[in-house]
Amino acid sequence: MRAIRSLTTVAPGILFVEGPASNWTVFHGRGRVELVDCGYPADRPLVEESIRRTGLDVAALSRIIVTHGHSDHVGAARDYSERHGVEVLAAAAELPNVRREVTEQVTVKDLLPVALRRGTVPWAVAAIRAGGLGEVGVPSAQAITADTLELSTGHRLEVLSTPGHTTGHACFFVPDAEVLITGDALVTGHALLPETGELQQLPAFFHHDTDGAAASAQRLSLCDARWVLPGHGPALRL
Ligand SMILES: [Zn+2]
Numbered sequence: 001m002r003a004i005r006s007l008t009t010v011a012p013g014i015l016f017v018e019g020p021a022s023n024w025t026v027f028h029g030r031g032r033v034e035l036v037d038c039g040y041p042a043d044r045p046l047v048e049e050s051i052r053r054t055g056l057d058v059a060a061l062s063r064i065i066v067t068h069g070h071s072d073h074v075g076a077a078r079d080y081s082e083r084h085g086v087e088v089l090a091a092a093a094e095l096p097n098v099r100r101e102v103t104e105q106v107t108v109k110d111l112l113p114v115a116l117r118r119g120t121v122p123w124a125v126a127a128i129r130a131g132g133l134g135e136v137g138v139p140s141a142q143a144i145t146a147d148t149l150e151l152s153t154g155h156r157l158e159v160l161s162t163p164g165h166t167t168g169h170a171c172f173f174v175p176d177a178e179v180l181i182t183g184d185a186l187v188t189g190h191a192l193l194p195e196t197g198e199l200q201q202l203p204a205f206f207h208h209d210t211d212g213a214a215a216s217a218q219r220l221s222l223c224d225a226r227w228v229l230p231g232h233g234p235a236l237r238l
Pocket of ligand 1: 068070165184
């Protein structure tokens with residue numbers, strides 16, 4: 001059964017959720033909820049469980065901001081948008097991915113050269129079971145138009161352009177809490193990585209542009225953060 005691995009309150013109104021295979025962050029305050037990423041489609045009940053942990057109901061969810069358009073980060077955003085009027089935001093350069101006008105995501109063909117590597121097949125099976133090949137595109141997704149996002153919860157997010165993993169991948173920095181949300185630009189673990197706990201990059205075949213991903217990871221390492229909240233693996237306190 002899918003279950004949340006860990007919940008960490010990293011600052012007032014900022015709850016980091018380590019999901020079964022990918023992570024999301026719940027911002028809450030002033031009776032409102034906004035998410036950064038929302039797991040796989042199959043994680044929807046866990047997303048709602050994590051919102052309830054803040055003392056609020058899913059009806060308080062007004063916006064989902066995604067780091068990038070991969071199915072393990074966009075999850076059920078389409079349904080929240082279409083049925084509940086939740087706004088979905090991504091960097092302008094990422095919109096084609098989020099809307100599924102293009103797909104910069106690892107394919108079965110990409111996996112063939114590494115298929116014999118330990119863990120690849122179980123990971124792929126789990127990803128498909130979690131809805132990884134489903135219709136996750138969000139046609140209504142809108143572009144982030146400013147360098148800073150003011151959330152309805154009272155938090156302020158700086159938008160950091162970190163292309164490479166995908167063309168329009170973005171990270172988010174909360175200066176008041178010194179919290180850095182890295183999506184898949186930097187992670188602390190993954191089923192296909194041998195180590196857990198250290199900041200690292202995903203295996204190269206996950207990146208649309210490997211050199212760009214390396215440059216973005218390098219820039220991020222200069223960011224002055226107290227907490228790093230990655231797209232995969234546990235939160236890291238620096
Ligand atoms: Zn990704």
